[in-house]
Amino acid sequence: MTELRLTQYAGGGGCACKIPPGELDDLVAALARRDSEPVDPAAELLVGLDGGGDDAAVVRLDAERAIVTTADFFTPVVDDPYDWGRIAAANALSDVYAMGGTPWAAVNLLVWPREKLPMAVAAEVLRGGRDVAHAAGCQVSGGHSVTAPEPKYGMSVVGMVHPERMLRLDAAEPGRPLTLTKPLGSGVLNTWHKATGTVFPEAVAVMAELNRDASRAAVAAGVNSGTDVTGFGLLGHAYRMARAAGVTLAIEAGAVPYLADARSAVTAGQVSGGTRRNLDWVAPHVDFGGVPEDERLLLADAQTSGGLLLAGEVPGYPVIGEVLPRGAAPVVVRG
Ligand SMILES: Nc1ncnc2c1ncn2[C@@H]1O[C@H](COP(=O)(O)OP(=O)(O)OP(=O)(O)O)[C@@H](O)[C@H]1O
Numbered sequence: 001m002t003e004l005r006l007t008q009y010a011g012g013g014g015c016a017c018k019i020p021p022g023e024l025d026d027l028v029a030a031l032a033r034r035d036s037e038p039v040d041p042a043a044e045l046l047v048g049l050d051g052g053g054d055d056a057a058v059v060r061l062d063a064e065r066a067i068v069t070t071a072d073f074f075t076p077v078v079d080d081p082y083d084w085g086r087i088a089a090a091n092a093l094s095d096v097y098a099m100g101g102t103p104w105a106a107v108n109l110l111v112w113p114r115e116k117l118p119m120a121v122a123a124e125v126l127r128g129g130r131d132v133a134h135a136a137g138c139q140v141s142g143g144h145s146v147t148a149p150e151p152k153y154g155m156s157v158v159g160m161v162h163p164e165r166m167l168r169l170d171a172a173e174p175g176r177p178l179t180l181t182k183p184l185g186s187g188v189l190n191t192w193h194k195a196t197g198t199v200f201p202e203a204v205a206v207m208a209e210l211n212r213d214a215s216r217a218a219v220a221a222g223v224n225s226g227t228d229v230t231g232f233g234l235l236g237h238a239y240r241m242a243r244a245a246g247v248t249l250a251i252e253a254g255a256v257p258y259l260a261d262a263r264s265a266v267t268a269g270q271v272s273g274g275t276r277r278n279l280d281w282v283a284p285h286v287d288f289g290g291v292p293e294d295e296r297l298l299l300a301d302a303q304t305s306g307g308l309l310l311a312g313e314v315p316g317y318p319v320i321g322e323v324l325p326r327g328a329a330p331v332v333v334r335g
């Protein structure tokens with residue numbers, strides 16, 4: 001199975017295959033405008049699509065428990081089917097952790113070109129997803145499978161969160177430090193892997209890593225705002241946080257951690273269309289000062305299964321900036 005190059009069966013890879021952020025904003029805004037309350041709602045919506053939407057929807061069960069629900073699937077980011085499954089599951093579970101919750105149960109979402117790819121390969125993908133979900137203590141049972149020209153895999157996940165201890169997108173307070181819990185660079189390294197077949201084991205390990213410990217540590221430290229850094233890149237997700245909370249996020253470029261080889265990947269031109277679109281979209285909202293183009297691309301790099309960006313200090317994870325009262329630009333990068 002190792003000679004089969006899964007990444008060659010799809011156009012965009014991983015979270016870089018998301019609909020561009022500006023177009024998604026318009027879609028979600030139109031939906032939110034047309035949204036009316038359900039008839040006789042069975043549960044109170046605590047987090048919905050207001051302000052562009054958070055990482056997951058949250059509905060109240062009782063005073064101390066709320067249900068978190070989310071779905072994520074994408075095209076192959078790596079050629080190895082088991083690793084792709086692990087990464088896709090870690091990414092799907094991540095939106096529950098990005099709300100400060102605990103995933104309880106997941107179902108598989110599988111799109112498979114059965115004429116082109118053996119079903120045995122799909123089984124490896126599902127095995128990888130199951131192993132990571134089980135490591136998270138999450139039940140996996142059931143799912144849905146369809147055939148289509150490009151393979152896609154992910155999960156729909158349900159979890160639990162305390163309604164007073166959530167990590168909301170819109171709650172960042174001025175004066176708080178900004179913390180990032182995984183290094184950046186998975187986008188450029190996945191692009192390089194897709195182009196050449198070179199495997200970057202550190203990137204695979206980081207993408208397959210759960211955001212569980214970071215999320216728990218953040219909630220334990222009293223942090224109440226955060227999101228996961230995925231397809232819109234650090235700058236895109238920072239902008240969405242700043243916009244939702246009406247603050248400015250200042251990022252110290254020199255404090256941002258990167259995977260080894262990420263800089264060489266940019267120098268080698270291994271930048272996805274998604275990353276370039278991210279930068280075009282976010283640039284009008286960012287004061288870059290004198291930060292050079294390559295650095296801007298790295299900060300906008302479309303991540304797959306990235307870490308948590310948190311408005312608060314969390315022991316064991318690097319501080320990369322601070323939350324400020326809203327200034328001229330929602331995001332400031334200091335060189
Ligand atoms: N088709 C859709 N219908 C309704 N809402 C959508 C749709 N697609 C995305 N959204 C919402 O738009 C917001 C932004 O979506 P996005 O996929 O970027 O968030 P996310 O789930 O946190 O992503 P990621 O998995 O990359 O962390 C979310 O609140 C999401 O629920």
Ligand SMILES: [Mg+2]
Nearest residue numbers: 055095098228
């Ligand atoms: Mg998210």
